[in-house]
Amino acid sequence: MSQVRNQTATPTGNGDSANVPAAADPDAERKREIKTLERRLIVAAVLTVPVFVFAMFGMWLKAFVPMGVIGFFTNPWVELVFVTPVMFYSGWPIHRTGWLALVHRAPEMNSLVALGTAASYVYSLVVTAAPGILPPSAREPYYESVGTIITLMLLGQLFEAHARLGTGESIRALVNLTPKRAHVERGGRQLDIDAGQVEVGDIVVIRPGEQLPVDGEVIDGSSSIDESMITGESMPVTKAKGDMVTGATINGNGTLRYRATKVGRDTVLAQIIKLVRTAQTSKAPIQKLADRISGYFVPGVILIAIWTFVIWWLLGPAPQGLYGLVSAVAVLVIACPCALGIATPLSVTISTGKAARFGVLIRSAEALQTARGVDTVVLDKTGTITRGTPELTDVSWAGDSADAGETSGSSDDASRNAMLSLIAGAEQASEHPLAQAIVKGVRQRGLEAPKADSFEAVPGGGVAAKVDGRDVLVGNNGLMDDRHVDMKASDDVETTAGDYARQGKTPILVAIDGTLVAVLAVADTVKPDSAKAIAALRERGLQVVMLTGDNETTAKAMADQVGVDRVIAGVRPERKAAEIVRLQNEGHMVGMVGDGINDAPALAAADVGFAIGTGTDVAIESSDITLVSGSLTGLVTAIDLSRAAMRNIKQNLGFAFGYNGIGIPIAAGILYPLWHIMLNPMIAGAAMAFSSLSVVLNANRLRGFDPKAVRPRRFAFKPRERHVELGEAEGTAAPGKPVGASSDASDTNNHNAKAKEGTTMDMNMNAGASTVKDPVCGMMIDPKTAAASLEHDGQTYYFCSQGCADNFAADPAKYLG
Amino acid sequence: MFVNAAVVLAALVASVAIIWYFFAPRKAARAGREGEVQTARIVVKGGYTPQVVDVEAGTPVRLRFDRQEDGECSSHVVFSDLGIDRTLPAFETTDVEFTPSKPGDLPYACGMNMLHGMVHVLPKGAKGNG
Numbered sequence: 001m002s003q004v005r006n007q008t009a010t011p012t013g014n015g016d017s018a019n020v021p022a023a024a025d026p027d028a029e030r031k032r033e034i035k036t037l038e039r040r041l042i043v044a045a046v047l048t049v050p051v052f053v054f055a056m057f058g059m060w061l062k063a064f065v066p067m068g069v070i071g072f073f074t075n076p077w078v079e080l081v082f083v084t085p086v087m088f089y090s091g092w093p094i095h096r097t098g099w100l101a102l103v104h105r106a107p108e109m110n111s112l113v114a115l116g117t118a119a120s121y122v123y124s125l126v127v128t129a130a131p132g133i134l135p136p137s138a139r140e141p142y143y144e145s146v147g148t149i150i151t152l153m154l155l156g157q158l159f160e161a162h163a164r165l166g167t168g169e170s171i172r173a174l175v176n177l178t179p180k181r182a183h184v185e186r187g188g189r190q191l192d193i194d195a196g197q198v199e200v201g202d203i204v205v206i207r208p209g210e211q212l213p214v215d216g217e218v219i220d221g222s223s224s225i226d227e228s229m230i231t232g233e234s235m236p237v238t239k240a241k242g243d244m245v246t247g248a249t250i251n252g253n254g255t256l257r258y259r260a261t262k263v264g265r266d267t268v269l270a271q272i273i274k275l276v277r278t279a280q281t282s283k284a285p286i287q288k289l290a291d292r293i294s295g296y297f298v299p300g301v302i303l304i305a306i307w308t309f310v311i312w313w314l315l316g317p318a319p320q321g322l323y324g325l326v327s328a329v330a331v332l333v334i335a336c337p338c339a340l341g342i343a344t345p346l347s348v349t350i351s352t353g354k355a356a357r358f359g360v361l362i363r364s365a366e367a368l369q370t371a372r373g374v375d376t377v378v379l380d381k382t383g384t385i386t387r388g389t390p391e392l393t394d395v396s397w398a399g400d401s402a403d404a405g406e407t408s409g410s411s412d413d414a415s416r417n418a419m420l421s422l423i424a425g426a427e428q429a430s431e432h433p434l435a436q437a438i439v440k441g442v443r444q445r446g447l448e449a450p451k452a453d454s455f456e457a458v459p460g461g462g463v464a465a466k467v468d469g470r471d472v473l474v475g476n477n478g479l480m481d482d483r484h485v486d487m488k489a490s491d492d493v494e495t496t497a498g499d500y501a502r503q504g505k506t507p508i509l510v511a512i513d514g515t516l517v518a519v520l521a522v523a524d525t526v527k528p529d530s531a532k533a534i535a536a537l538r539e540r541g542l543q544v545v546m547l548t549g550d551n552e553t554t555a556k557a558m559a560d561q562v563g564v565d566r567v568i569a570g571v572r573p574e575r576k577a578a579e580i581v582r583l584q585n586e587g588h589m590v591g592m593v594g595d596g597i598n599d600a601p602a603l604a605a606a607d608v609g610f611a612i613g614t615g616t617d618v619a620i621e622s623s624d625i626t627l628v629s630g631s632l633t634g635l636v637t638a639i640d641l642s643r644a645a646m647r648n649i650k651q652n653l654g655f656a657f658g659y660n661g662i663g664i665p666i667a668a669g670i671l672y673p674l675w676h677i678m679l680n681p682m683i684a685g686a687a688m689a690f691s692s693l694s695v696v697l698n699a700n701r702l703r704g705f706d707p708k709a710v711r712p713r714r715f716a717f718k719p720r721e722r723h724v725e726l727g728e729a730e731g732t733a734a735p736g737k738p739v740g741a742s743s744d745a746s747d748t749n750n751h752n753a754k755a756k757e758g759t760t761m762d763m764n765m766n767a768g769a770s771t772v773k774d775p776v777c778g779m780m781i782d783p784k785t786a787a788a789s790l791e792h793d794g795q796t797y798y799f800c801s802q803g804c805a806d807n808f809a810a811d812p813a814k815y816l817g
Numbered sequence: 818m819f820v821n822a823a824v825v826l827a828a829l830v831a832s833v834a835i836i837w838y839f840f841a842p843r844k845a846a847r848a849g850r851e852g853e854v855q856t857a858r859i860v861v862k863g864g865y866t867p868q869v870v871d872v873e874a875g876t877p878v879r880l881r882f883d884r885q886e887d888g889e890c891s892s893h894v895v896f897s898d899l900g901i902d903r904t905l906p907a908f909e910t911t912d913v914e915f916t917p918s919k920p921g922d923l924p925y926a927c928g929m930n931m932l933h934g935m936v937h938v939l940p941k942g943a944k945g946n947g
């Protein structure tokens with residue numbers, strides 16, 4: 001009668017485990033299971049309580065209860081009638097599973113309980129039916145033990161079933177985030193369709209307060225969006241044209257139109273659900289150990305029970321047989337490792353589900369366990385500590401001293417703002433990342449960018465434009481020379497430009513109507529909460545290392561700003577993994593934080609790889625733990641949660657094994673020779689049920705985890721001296737001397753390096769050792785984040801944008817001087 | 818005195834029997850062939866029968882879990898090394914398919930981690946012991 005369900009799965013788990021119906025199905029079965037368990041438990045409790053109460057406390061109840069009632073309930077035949085349904089109806093699942101497991105030669109906890117209750121029941125049956133064959137002092141039945149053990153066991157199972165249903169809830173909470181409806185524009189009409197029917201390329205319309213149905217790219221409108229359900233970041237994010245948006249996030253007050261780029265199972269939310277599901281079924285190494293132990297546990301306990309009986313038989317007081325049997329049964333029952341089976345999985349499921357709500361995606365239980373042991377955190381600079389995109393950081397006007405920056409007198413402000421507008425107007429038409437950064441920076445200062453009357457992009461130089469009737473030049477030295485700009489203030493400007501370059505920024509000159517007026521600096525900027533997160537990590541006793549391709553001076557400046565302990569400077573991208581290994585060889589357990597795509601080898605080399613996800617582009621596959629919000633505070637949460645979870649698991653295993661470790665010798669009667677203390681099988685059963693209960697309650701404490709409330713336990717604030725060192729790369733350049741743009745150390749020879757120094761963009765020559773210069777525009781870029789790269793004469797050159805690469809490809813000689 | 822000796826002897830025999838019963842090597846079932854796919858039927862009833870299945874690396878494997886019971890415990894089968902967690906509906910046969918890439922052991926368990934089974938992945942072309 002079996003019908004075949006064809007379900008397939010691939011070894012990587014890319015199967016259909018993420019779809020929603022699969023989530024509903026097991027829960028329904030669990031609920032049914034809970035219902036039956038409850039029914040069996042009620043029967044067991046109702047029938048056991050009177051037998052238990054009168055058997056245990058009969059003599060104390062004489063004052064309140066007529067003697068006849070007590071006599072009735074302590075009659076062995078009456079007890080037999082009460083307890084038999086408990087044994088066979090309520091205890092059915094326990095016996096069935098237990099005996100079948102024994103037949104399968106894979107005994108587990110139910111086997112122990114089945115053995116124990118069966119022994120008690122058969123013994124009591126003999127007492128009831130044929131007391132004559134037993135010595136007078138051994139004619140006491142143990143029906144109440146049978147009933148109590150089964151009742152408590154069922155209670156424990158019910159707790160467990162509820163707990164498991166509860167952890168299914170963390171998945172359900174995520175599934176419930178799945179959007180239901182979508183408004184899309186198709187064929188000029190706006191349709192209201194099911195969110196599951198949105199296709200890639202559809203234009204989705206979002207009104208105020210609505211939930212976004214799928215992932216996509218904004219094409220129109222702007223609004224602030226609450227992404228907390230995905231990133232854990234409570235601050236809404238402003239989205240405008242060109243920004244990526246994520247399904248399941250909630251729109252604020254604006255209206256948006258966006259083009260769907262990922263739908264169905266490809267959305268960030270679907271991937272998160274899949275990931276959490278896989279993580280929850282994975283096993284922590286600590287659990288594999290527990291599994292191995294429990295495999296030996298059951299046969300071991302049966303052996304102990306047999307020899308307990310033998311020792312009582314040989315050495316015990318009369319009646320030896322009874323004492324022996326009671327002790328053997330007590331051993332079987334108390335040894336039940338029921339709590340062991342749930343000790344680890346329960347904590348793992350709760351904490352991975354919890355982590356997902358804070359924007360921390362833990363890939364496996366192993367990652368959760370390993371993250372706890374990490375003592376050194378390596379942070380990649382670009383994209384991890386910093387935003388990874390260029391921004392306009394400084395504006396220095398000709399005539400001002402370099403440090404004065406923008407703080408000069410207000411009388412000039414109006415004219416300067418007007419000039420900034422002109423600059424933005426000139427740059428507006430350029431697709432170059434530097435130009436875009438400048439336009440954005442000017443807009444952020446509340447200024448408008450007027451439309452340019454004419455515009456000319458000068459490859460390798462900058463732009464020349466006419467804005468509001470004025471000639472505006474924005475670019476490098478070469479451009480200024482070509483256009484015969486009056487360099488009156490050039491000394492001043494060159495000093496400032498040199499300063500910027502030394503700080504790792506890209507200086508850009510501006511001339512208006514043939515006169516040099518300003519130097520702008522564009523650079524990658526530090527994320528606002530990086531310093532705070534780094535301080536929190538150090539507070540937790542972690543060594544924080546920054547890995548960067550910058551030279552020592554630049555790296556030191558950054559290190560001072562964010563407060564890391566140790567800086568490894570001048571590391572080429574391909575050497576990052578080697579630096580991780582070097583730290584591991586120093587005896588550290590290393591967690592590497594980097595951007596998931598470009599740092600993949602380093603992330604893989606580290607004990608735990610943390611990938612910075614950028615909301616829509618979740619590089620889940622490449623790391624052990626993904627920080628969806630992109631903020632380093634997620635790392636702190638991940639570490640805190642890992643520590644809390646592992647602490648919890650150890651406590652659970654302590655509870656599970658602790659009861660057994662103490663209980664077995666006592667049950668065997670080790671205290672008897674000294675104090676005549678024995679463990680009644682019933683007390684043993686209660687202790688066993690209590691161990692399950694403690695584990696469930698303890699694991700549930702993790703639900704209350706709040707990253708903000710974590711107080712680091714270790715205040716070992718070792719005042720480490722800030723320590724800057726160079727990466728151990730072959731061919732690492734001496735500070736201040738640029739290495740060519742080669743990515744391969746063996747290709748770098750002095751000749752090539754010299755040739756590079758002769759390029760037109762001399763101002764940048766002090767910038768980083770492995771940060772390389774785009775030979776076309778002179779922008780300082782990190783090869784790993786480069787938009788394009790080209791091979792020429794055995795050298796690899798990196799470019800900030802495809803535009804620069806195209807220009808280079810057209811005529812390399814022009815840019816290589 | 819004679820009774821005591823008998824009890825000790827019985828206990829010894831029982832101990833040896835228990836150790837043999839639980840720790841003796843298990844006979845593995847060899848997965849059969851259905852065209853390109855190695856197939857094995859595994860009965861799920863208080864445990865997995867056969868408990869150990871031999872398969873060959875590099876060829877797709879289809880395990881047909883025939884679940885002849887209901888209840889919570891065996892309602893999932895979890896291959897933690899493969900990241901597979903499959904729901905086994907009661908009284909139905911559910912297929913789990915994967916292709917083992919390299920020789921080794923692939924343990925699996927029920928959702929509550931109480932029932933255990935094992936897939937032995939043998940090198941390509943190797944002969945199983947069952």
